[in-house]
Amino acid sequence: MNIINIKDIFIKEFSVEFRQKFAFFGIFLFAATVVFLIYKSFNNINPREWTILIWIIMLFAGLNAVVKSFLQEKKETYLYYYTLFDPIDLIVAKLVYNFVFLCSLFLIILGILSVFSGFPVKDFSLFFSGSALGIFGISVVFTFVSVISSADGGNGTLMSILALPLVLPIVLLLLKISQVSVRLLVDTSVVEDVWLLAGVDCILLGAMLLLFPALWRS
Amino acid sequence: MNNLLKIKKFVATIIIMMANIDLVSGQNYPSDFLRSTGKIYSVALVIAIIFIGIVFFLFRLDNKLTKLENHIKNEQ
Amino acid sequence: MGVKGLWWKVAGVIIFIFVLIGGLCVPLRPGVTSSQPANAKNGDTLFMNVIGYNTHFSTAQNHRAWLKLDSIHAIAAKDFFGKNENEAVITFYLPKDLPTSAKVRPLTLIVDNELDGAFVQPNALFLTIEDNPTHSSSSWTQADLTNLSVASGLKFPYRNILNETIRNTFFHVALWFAMFILLIAGLYHAIMYLRTGDYDHDIQSASFNRIAILYGVLGLLTGSVWAKFTWNTFWTTDVKLNMTAIAMLIYLAYLVLRGSSADHDRRAKLAASYTIFAFIALIPLVFVIPRMTDSLHPGNGGNPALGGEDLDHTLRLFFYPSIIALSLLGTWMASLLIRYERLKEKIFLKS
Numbered sequence: 001m002n003i004i005n006i007k008d009i010f011i012k013e014f015s016v017e018f019r020q021k022f023a024f025f026g027i028f029l030f031a032a033t034v035v036f037l038i039y040k041s042f043n044n045i046n047p048r049e050w051t052i053l054i055w056i057i058m059l060f061a062g063l064n065a066v067v068k069s070f071l072q073e074k075k076e077t078y079l080y081y082y083t084l085f086d087p088i089d090l091i092v093a094k095l096v097y098n099f100v101f102l103c104s105l106f107l108i109i110l111g112i113l114s115v116f117s118g119f120p121v122k123d124f125s126l127f128f129s130g131s132a133l134g135i136f137g138i139s140v141v142f143t144f145v146s147v148i149s150s151a152d153g154g155n156g157t158l159m160s161i162l163a164l165p166l167v168l169p170i171v172l173l174l175l176k177i178s179q180v181s182v183r184l185l186v187d188t189s190v191v192e193d194v195w196l197l198a199g200v201d202c203i204l205l206g207a208m209l210l211l212f213p214a215l216w217r218s
Numbered sequence: 219m220n221n222l223l224k225i226k227k228f229v230a231t232i233i234i235m236m237a238n239i240d241l242v243s244g245q246n247y248p249s250d251f252l253r254s255t256g257k258i259y260s261v262a263l264v265i266a267i268i269f270i271g272i273v274f275f276l277f278r279l280d281n282k283l284t285k286l287e288n289h290i291k292n293e294q
Numbered sequence: 295m296g297v298k299g300l301w302w303k304v305a306g307v308i309i310f311i312f313v314l315i316g317g318l319c320v321p322l323r324p325g326v327t328s329s330q331p332a333n334a335k336n337g338d339t340l341f342m343n344v345i346g347y348n349t350h351f352s353t354a355q356n357h358r359a360w361l362k363l364d365s366i367h368a369i370a371a372k373d374f375f376g377k378n379e380n381e382a383v384i385t386f387y388l389p390k391d392l393p394t395s396a397k398v399r400p401l402t403l404i405v406d407n408e409l410d411g412a413f414v415q416p417n418a419l420f421l422t423i424e425d426n427p428t429h430s431s432s433s434w435t436q437a438d439l440t441n442l443s444v445a446s447g448l449k450f451p452y453r454n455i456l457n458e459t460i461r462n463t464f465f466h467v468a469l470w471f472a473m474f475i476l477l478i479a480g481l482y483h484a485i486m487y488l489r490t491g492d493y494d495h496d497i498q499s500a501s502f503n504r505i506a507i508l509y510g511v512l513g514l515l516t517g518s519v520w521a522k523f524t525w526n527t528f529w530t531t532d533v534k535l536n537m538t539a540i541a542m543l544i545y546l547a548y549l550v551l552r553g554s555s556a557d558h559d560r561r562a563k564l565a566a567s568y569t570i571f572a573f574i575a576l577i578p579l580v581f582v583i584p585r586m587t588d589s590l591h592p593g594n595g596g597n598p599a600l601g602g603e604d605l606d607h608t609l610r611l612f613f614y615p616s617i618i619a620l621s622l623l624g625t626w627m628a629s630l631l632i633r634y635e636r637l638k639e640k641i642f643l644k645s
Contacts, residue, residue, distance in 0.1 A: 144571060148551075148564050161550050162568070165543035169579050172540075200578050207574050211567045214488050258458040260523040261318070264465050264516040271512040275505075275627055279634065286638055293641075 005085050009093035027065050028108060031057060035112045045117035051178040055171055057109050059138075059164075062102050066142045067159050087216040088209060091143065095208075098139040106135055123181040130177035130194055137170040137201045144208045147215060173197050306622025313616040317464040320608065323445065324349040325452030326415035329403060333420050340386040342419070344405065347452060351376030354407035359384045360437055361419060362402040367393050367434040388421065393431035398422050404439070411445030413452065450608050455524050463609055464616040466516040469509055470538075472620035476506035476628065477573060484569035487562060496562035497639070499569060501631035503548060505624045510542045537579045544572045 034057050042049060110119075121127045142163055149159040173193055180190045330343045351357070359371035373385035384405075392399075403418035450460055483499035486492070517535060518528045529535070551568055555561040 148568060158551065158554050162547050165540060165547050166571070166575055168540045168543070169537070169575065196578065200575075203574050203577075204571075207571055211488075211570060215563060215567055257456075257523050258461075260459050260519060261461045261465070263519050264462050265314070267515050267519065268465060268469070268512055271508060271515075272623075272627070275508060279630060282634060286634070286641065290641065 002086065002089050005089040006093040006096065009085065009090060010097050013093070013097040027061055027105065030064060031061050031105070031109045032112050034061075035109070035116055039116040045113075047120040047182040048179065048184055050113065050117060050120055051175060051182055051184070054109060054113055055174055055178070057113075058102075058106055058135075059167065059171060061105055061109065062138060062142065063160055063163060065101065065105060066098060066139075066146055087213045090216075091147065091208065091212045094147075095139060095143045095205075098143050099136055102135050102139050102142075103132070106131065120182045121178075122183045126190065126194070127178055127181035130174060130181065130197065133194065133197045133201055134170055134174040134177070137197065137204060138167050140201065140204045140208055141166045141170070144204075144212075147212060170197065170200065173200075302622055303626050306619050306626060309615045309619035310623060313464050313468075313612050313619055317461050317612045317616070320448050320450055320612075322348055322458060322460070323413065323449040323452045324410040325413050325454065326403060326405065326418070327454070327457075329415055329418045331419075333422060334388055335422050335424050336388055336392060337390040337424075338388045340388055340419070342384045342386065342403070344382045344384055344403070344415075346380045346382070346405070347457065348410075349380055349382075349405075349413075350407065350409040351382040352379050354409040356408050356443075357382075358406045360404045360439055361386055361388075362404055362439070363393070363399060363421075363434060367431060368404075368437040368439050369434060370437040370439075389433035391430045391433060392423060393434050396423070404442075406442050408443050409445070410443075412442035415454075448608055448611075459520060459523055460609075462516070462520050464612050466513065466520055468613060468616035468620055469513045469516065471617040472624055473506050473509035473513060475617070475621045476502050476509060476624045477576070479625070479628070480506060481569055481573045484566040487566045488570075493558070493562060493639075494636070496566065497635045498628075498632055499566060500552060501628040501635065502625075503545065503569060504631060505628045507542070507545050507549065508627075509620070509624060510538070510545065514539065514542065541576050541579050544575060548572060 035053075038053055039045065045053065145159050145163040145166065148162065173196065176185070177190060177193055177197070179185050180193075325347050327345045327347050329345070331340075334340050354376075357374040357376065359374055360368045361371075362368040369386060369389065371384045371386055374382060375384075376382045382405075399421045400417040401419040401421055403415040404412060405415075406412040453460055480499045480502035483495045483502065487495035487499060514535075517538075521530055521535075522528050548565065548568055552561060552565050555564065
């Protein structure tokens, strides 16, 4: 593992994404439209709906963004990477990039949703630590699935089919944690949930790092 | 094609059977046929479902093998 | 197919027949289905109509019954009249004085005779305390709750809502265990494929996974039939049920992945990696998350279904063989699929 390589790939991904401003604003627009649509149809969003909405919007906006960003890569680019980098470096860089990207997406959606319907979170540390862990898990799954789909010939539909069931348990845990953090539920065992989320993250990460080199060779 | 039709008919029969069961069980709650004698018939239903599952597998395998046989016949 | 390859298939069938016959023919222990009335006041004379299941209220001779308040306090029945085998009227004189000061107390009904042994109906009667009774426990400690009879013979435990459906343990629950064994076989072959690159392992992994998915779907179906007859709904909010449904979705996505690519080598590699990933995602789903929340399932959240000591020796006698039988039958089905795929492979390679 080479930190400099990881940093290089990360910066490259970042510059590619932001060179095409329309793509980035597209995601922003997607989030804003969905939030506005839901706000207008509910008129008044209560905390329960708020927690559900933020994760549903996050899930689909994130999936959209990751599918789009990996569809940009061409087969030749991968071949080029293959000659340059260690597979572990590449996947870690992609993962870090996806994580940072999804985190900023989350903050944007949080901002838009808060403008329309307030910010009901009472327990900040629980909410943000849970969210960070959850987004990390989601980005691990998305990165792994995007690698599988790109190896399968760049099929975006396949990616959403594979990714959605895999992230469901993470999203369910996230929903519970955020519902506790807005004081909808009182649950003394929520710390266990956070630890469980961290555990799931670690296992998924380990599996990805183990499996990726084998996949990469094809 | 013929096989597909058969399977469709089979599935339709099962669905109708299930619907009837639901109709029966919806009425007068504790004393219908499937709940009589300590709900023993629901155990029978569970075993029947497992059996239907295995039969479904056999149907699929049968179809696949028929296709393979036809393929070999056409080759010769 | 020689005798060598045959024995485990025959064993699977024989064990399954053993489970079918034994699991359906062994009777349930006697139990109380319902009792009327559910409420009484202190000082009443109580005529309790009890409806039993598999009981011998008229043929048995030495009937005894108690209403139990806690581990030391109980009152004995004054009279027991068996109308027929499954119906009886038990008379209790409820004392005026009480050992505790609570307003409403649940009492447990215990019935005992020499043919059925002792059996229990928890919370059979709610005793409401009116006026101000004197706190004394003298009338509550004279009941002679000793020498309970023990019924002989092989019998399954009786549970009130479950009744005979307790036998579904051998079919529905065992199906899940067998599914896991098949999934582990699929996982093993996926790992072996990634290590050796032998295409035969991919065929085996796919076949085991397919049969496991069939078992999983059957498990969901049988589970919802069972739920219909115990909780009167096809689908509950039960965590275990919903988590397993998600697990099935993950594995159905596996089938989509297998169907998506035409290139053999690539498909095999992707499918093998996805199998490993999916199995890892399955572990917290099925084992960790459901344990953290209340569930309708046996042994969870104070459910009176099958918790702890209730998966007793009689159930185990058929439960474990059932797992073995279903796994063997599943392996048989998977081996048929494997042989079909191998044949197909050979024929298409030739042409």
